[in-house]
Amino acid sequence: MKEQLVPALQQYWEKLEYTTPSAIQNKVYEPLKEGRDVVGISPTGTGKTVAYTLPSIEQIRPKSGVQLVILAPSQELAVQVAAVVKEWGKQLELTVQTMIGGANKNRQIEKLKERPEVIVGTPGRILEIAETKKLKLHQVRTIILDEADQLLQQEQLNTVRQVVSKLPGERQMAFFSATSNEVMQELPKWFNVDPEWIDVTDEDQSKGTVTHAYIETPTRKRVEVLRRLTRMEDFRGLVFVNNVANLTLAFEKLQYEGISVAVLHAEKYKTERQHALQQFRDGKVKLLLTTDVASRGLDIRGLPYVIQYDLPLNKESYIHRSGRTARMGQKGTVLTLVNERELREFKKIISSLELTLTPLFLYGGKLVTERPEAEEAIGDEQMNKSKAKEKKAPTKSKMAEPNTQSAEMASPIKKKKKHRKKTDKNKGARKKNKF
Structure with missing residues (x-):
């Protein structure tokens, strides 16, 4: 894979001191560059972003409108992916724009005047701007779903399908994730594709x-x-x-x-x-x-x-x-x-x-x-429970100690004398006898 990269990307690979490509990077490079639909399954932390970025940007014609769309399920992931794509796209003089919810929509529309070739973002915001007719998707050649198993869950599936419906009928689709789910098994049903499955979970050795x-x-x-x-x-x-x-x-x-x-x-x-x-x-x-x-x-x-x-x-x-x-x-x-x-x-x-x-x-x-x-x-x-019980036990025995004392050891309780005047003595009795 490394030897097949265009010279500008090869030089940048060496500048970053990358060594041997990971299994997923090796396996998906050729199918993606040839325009085939692909499902790439690989453990987390094995370089999937670089795996789909390099063959995809090599196909792009500079200054020819949006040709690559990358969808991510969260704002944070979209920003991170965009940073990687910008890094590599810069070597080929490509412009990459991020479109995510939570950011200023008007500013994102304004930046489209820079004529980006790559859009990276969340499905909701990309669909929202596409429906304003400001984002032109009729020249898109490839759409990539990062963390596809999450993007295809029920709450996002419909939005993703709406985005895909705005692309040309002849377009390449790629789905990447560390795990699969039932919806990913039904890709032909949802997107009319028959992708090549590339699962390197068992053979990948790049994970720490x-x-x-x-x-x-x-x-x-x-x-x-x-x-x-x-x-x-x-x-x-x-x-x-x-x-x-x-x-x-x-x-x-x-x-x-x-x-x-x-x-x-x-x-x-x-x-x-x-x-x-x-x-x-x-x-x-x-x-x-x-x-x-x-x-x-x-x-x-x-x-x-x-x-x-x-x-x-x-x-x-x-x-x-x-x-x-x-x-x-x-x-x-x-x-x-x-x-x-x-x-x-x-x-x-x-x-x-x-x-x-x-x-x-x-x-x-x-x-x-x-x-x-x-x-x-x-x-x-x-262990914590047993120690708590041990601590409580002495408290109970201490509370019981006064009750175990003998009657002889118990201190006598003196009754307090009432101090009354002599004239008040037997007052109640006198009243009673009066009647």
Whole structure:
């Protein structure tokens, strides 16, 4: 694949000090360059963006209108993909424009005067601008769906199909993801295509080493676990919480404790989300709390920890969350916080992934594999429960001590004398006798 690149892209490949192309980069290059429809399945962190970008931009004629459209399911992923495509497109003097929701639509329409050859964005915003007739899609030769399994879920499928309907009938389609779903098996039905499936999951060796671990702890102590994790040397963690309410609560508690933390979720403005992500990438905050909006495609270089504050909803969610660490040959840890009941459920969710789960304990500012006997260790809910019972037991015996004293040992209680005047004595009796 590397040798087949045009000279400008070859030179840039060497400038970036890239070595051997990953399996997905090798396998999809030729089919995409030849204009065939393709489904590319590859583990997270294996260079899928570069895999579809290089053969696609090599087909583009400069200064000839929009010819390539790339769809992404989230604003963050669209911005990230656009940055990669711009980087490589610049070598061929191509203009790339980002179109995402949450940004100024009029400004995006204005930028179309620069005549971009590539549009990268979210389906809703691309469709919205296309319907104003300002975005011309009649010359598009290729459309690529990044994180296709999410884009083709029910809530986005109709919008994606509407975007595709505005393209020429003869166009190339490519679908990329780390996982597949039922809808992707029905691509001929939805898009009238018969794509070539290229799945390199089993053969790809470019992914780094991931440690899959868990800490057993009660739900009420999870914020405390996060706080103690931040004391570890060189710690940075992307924390997944299932809903915004719990995320906000955890954020407020951590902020109160003085922990450097930021949040990223769909209810935040675009600028706030970008700022939080950049702070985390720059190492200015140790924790980034997010929902599954950040589980897809985001590349955070050198991220050592992914932490699951809540269980993933399914194995696909776990795959994408864990894919944020150990990218392109690096090492990383996926740490799941569970109680005793959730541990059983968690093992069922990931049972088909054939992973080795390691129990860890948080002690002395480190994660250790053997359970410490010290009281401050976190990692064994049952141990915490038993210690709590031991602490309660002496209290009960102390409370019972006064009742076990003998009558002789008990101090006598003196009755307080009533001080009455002599004339008041037997007053009640006199009144009674009077009648």
